[in-house]
Amino acid sequence: MNYSNRLILFVDILGFTNEIYSSINDKSKINILKTTLENLEILFRKNYSGDLMEFSQFSDSIVISFPIDYPGGIYYIVTNASFAMHSLFSNGFICKGVISVGQLYHEGNFLFGPEFLNVMKLEALENMPRITISKKLLKIAEEFPGEGNKDYPKAEIEYILNHLEKVSPTVYEIGWYKDYSSLVGESNEDTQQHYLLIKELIEKNLIKFKSIRIQKKYLYLRKNLLSSREISDFKYKLNYMRYLQLLPKHLIESTSNFLVKMYWKKK
Structure with a gap:
């Protein structure tokens, strides 16, 4: 057994814990909480055709991951991170999170590894409700583009950047405020x-x-x-x-x- 290099999306649903406490006295909120999480799992599984993706949900957080060399992996994870934000908005929630890559063991109910600690740290240090991604991951997108862009890796980058907005010279955020029509x-x-x-x-x-x-x-x-x-x-x-x-x-x-x-x- 060993760690493998995996792309990872870690999302923390803000306000979810408060809604859980509220649901003790307002039972109708239980269904909203369940539907919110179900929608996220359906979203990621529906839009992924392989069997290499792993999905975990615990408390108010979700994690998805798959191998670094999956063709079009960065594009998939960026666009579906935006889908997830829109889905959460529709259910009355906001979120923050991070897209990263590194050493991880993620299989079934088991999730651990150096990169999981790193994304938890990055998410904890983030103050704003946004999902961020390092510029360095664009190199991975260029190295492993989707099947349609395998001869045009630069086009893969352009498609990805349409869903991002620069936060700093080395960090982007998901541009949920500009891409809904292109997503759906x-x-x-x-x-x-x-x-x-x-x-x-x-x-x-x-x-x-x-x-x-x-x-x-x-x-x-x-x-x-x-x-x-x-x-x-x-x-x-x-x-x-x-x-x-x-x-x-x-x-x-x-x-x-x-x-x-x-x-x-x-x-």
Whole structure:
């Protein structure tokens, strides 16, 4: 037995734990939670034709992985990470995560290895609701393009970049705010309706925010949505009184978050 080089997507569903606690008194939420996870598993299994992919779900996280040399693997994992974000939006959730590659053992119920520790660390250090991917993985995409692009590896990169947005010189994020129609082939009207649904989700959580830390996540989503879509009339206005009331809680959260990040940086 040994580790193998595998592509890996690690996604943490934000707010899932709170919904679990809420479901104790509101049983209707149990079905929403189950449907949310089922939709993700169906999504990844439906869009993968081989038997080399592994899918694991635990608590509020999902992990998929498959061999590094799978043809078109990076394109598959990028586009389906975006699908996953849209699916979660439709069920009222946001997420953060990371796409990476490295030494991993992932078979059935067993998931461990150096790269799993690394992606957990990267996800824990991420503050914003986004799925990131290192620029270096584009070299893997060029080396193992999909069957249709095996003679045109540069075209494979172009297709992948259509679903990404640069965060830094070495890191991209999934550009969910610009690619829905290209993913699902919907009409402009249906696409606009989908983004309006996301707008309502963002707006609802900004208006009723109970944490400055969470508010910043939805403000990040709002900024991305407004920068790429013709969407206006956001009702959100900063409630200064609520903001001031939440500052002591924010201080505690920030201190806790800082300690968590220090822990992961040392691992």
